[in-house]
Amino acid sequence: MTARIQKFLADQQPATPCLVIDLDVVRGNYEALARSLPFARIYYAMKANPAPAVMSMLAGMGSSFDTASIYEIREALIAGAPAERISFGNTVKKQSDIAEAYRLGVRLFAFDSEGELEKLAVAAPGAKVYCRLRLELSKTADWPLGGKFGCSLDMARDLLMKAGELGLDAYGVSFHVGSQQRDAGEWDMAVGRAAMLFTDLRERGVNLRLLNVGGGFPAHYRTEAASHADHATALTAALVKHFGNRMPEVLIEPGRSLVGDAGMIRSEVVLVSQKAYDGPRWVYLDIGKFGGLIETMDEAIKYRVTTSRDSDGGESSRVILAGPTCDEVDILYQKTAYHLPDDLRPGDTVDFLSAGAYTSTYSSVCFNGLPPLKTYCV
Numbered sequence: 001m002t003a004r005i006q007k008f009l010a011d012q013q014p015a016t017p018c019l020v021i022d023l024d025v026v027r028g029n030y031e032a033l034a035r036s037l038p039f040a041r042i043y044y045a046m047k048a049n050p051a052p053a054v055m056s057m058l059a060g061m062g063s064s065f066d067t068a069s070i071y072e073i074r075e076a077l078i079a080g081a082p083a084e085r086i087s088f089g090n091t092v093k094k095q096s097d098i099a100e101a102y103r104l105g106v107r108l109f110a111f112d113s114e115g116e117l118e119k120l121a122v123a124a125p126g127a128k129v130y131c132r133l134r135l136e137l138s139k140t141a142d143w144p145l146g147g148k149f150g151c152s153l154d155m156a157r158d159l160l161m162k163a164g165e166l167g168l169d170a171y172g173v174s175f176h177v178g179s180q181q182r183d184a185g186e187w188d189m190a191v192g193r194a195a196m197l198f199t200d201l202r203e204r205g206v207n208l209r210l211l212n213v214g215g216g217f218p219a220h221y222r223t224e225a226a227s228h229a230d231h232a233t234a235l236t237a238a239l240v241k242h243f244g245n246r247m248p249e250v251l252i253e254p255g256r257s258l259v260g261d262a263g264m265i266r267s268e269v270v271l272v273s274q275k276a277y278d279g280p281r282w283v284y285l286d287i288g289k290f291g292g293l294i295e296t297m298d299e300a301i302k303y304r305v306t307t308s309r310d311s312d313g314g315e316s317s318r319v320i321l322a323g324p325t326c327d328e329v330d331i332l333y334q335k336t337a338y339h340l341p342d343d344l345r346p347g348d349t350v351d352f353l354s355a356g357a358y359t360s361t362y363s364s365v366c367f368n369g370l371p372p373l374k375t376y377c378v
Helices: 005-011 024-035 054-062 070-078 094-105 112-122 153-165 187-201 227-244 256-262 293-297
Strands: 018-021 040-045 064-067 084-089 107-113 127-130 141-143 169-176 180-181 210-212 249-252 263-274 283-285 304-306 316-322 331-341 349-352 374-377
Touching: 005 018, 018 024, 024 040, 024 054, 024 227, 024 256, 040 054, 054 064, 054 070, 064 070, 070 084, 070 094, 070 331, 107 112, 112 153, 127 153, 127 210, 153 169, 153 187, 187 210, 187 227, 256 263, 283 331, 293 304, 293 331, 304 331
Parallel strands: 018 374, 040 064, 040 249, 064 084, 084 107, 107 127, 127 169, 169 210, 210 249, 283 316
Antiparallel strands: 018 263, 141 180, 263 283, 263 349, 304 349, 316 331
16 A cells, blocks of 8 residues: 555545555556566556546556457547557457447457458458467466467468458457466467467568567566566567567557556455354455456455554454355455454455456446445545
């Protein structure tokens, strides 16, 4: 928790649950990434946190934006991003949305299938298109990305050749090594596969110019991960190793690494109970999976947690953390060992640190009648 967030919470005492974002941290993370990868264009993955204050600040700093829907494209434009700095990065799009994005001036589109390529040819004639490659499911990413997006190398080759035949600009390829990637060594294999495709297509007369390396840089949760500096060094080394003097344009799509550590969720204890005399305590909070903490699904993302009782110096013991809704799956942590103070009571606060990414955007609108997670930017 930063000093600015602490002051805001002390002065304003907002109702819980709420997410508080320190814009100075976002700014610092963006500047550090730009310094470590000076050759790359930064396209903020706005699905991580599209708070207007975050968006307008990044747009003013020169950031481009990776968008997943026509609605995000409109928000990026409102934030001040010109259309030429917007990528429609979802590989599954309505043709009508492609057409509107094209009308608004967007010229960079992702695809990974023949059907999507054909829609792009009709709705975005002459646009720059890049094909997403499918990578093996990463065992070192806390939020791995598997078979929903991307296609094989041989299919990508054929699709990029067809793109030119359809009047599109076969501009490049993309991949994603997995969100919250803990192992910086994952970049080498991914970049190597992409480089093979560049070479194959060059020999067939198709000159790719763009490599979109996606996201993957981590935030600071309970599980140790490679530093941003380590990731930048490994990515740079992989690019030099596999592309040498034929370095393409490089595009990176950070989301979690820019806003994750900038945010903190404050929640309130609703109930502390036991199901058996010899069983663990259940701590029910006023936020759960449906309130913005969906990345605790399968206990994948393990947030660092603090409470208002931590300074008391009392004993702590293992707990099960659960949300407030009438849904059996609304349990945050049951297998992972979390220890909270034994004197924790209803009304006490529990803070989730590094919670600025993929929380407010995952919050449901009104499940059980509960409102979406409120966001404050300071």
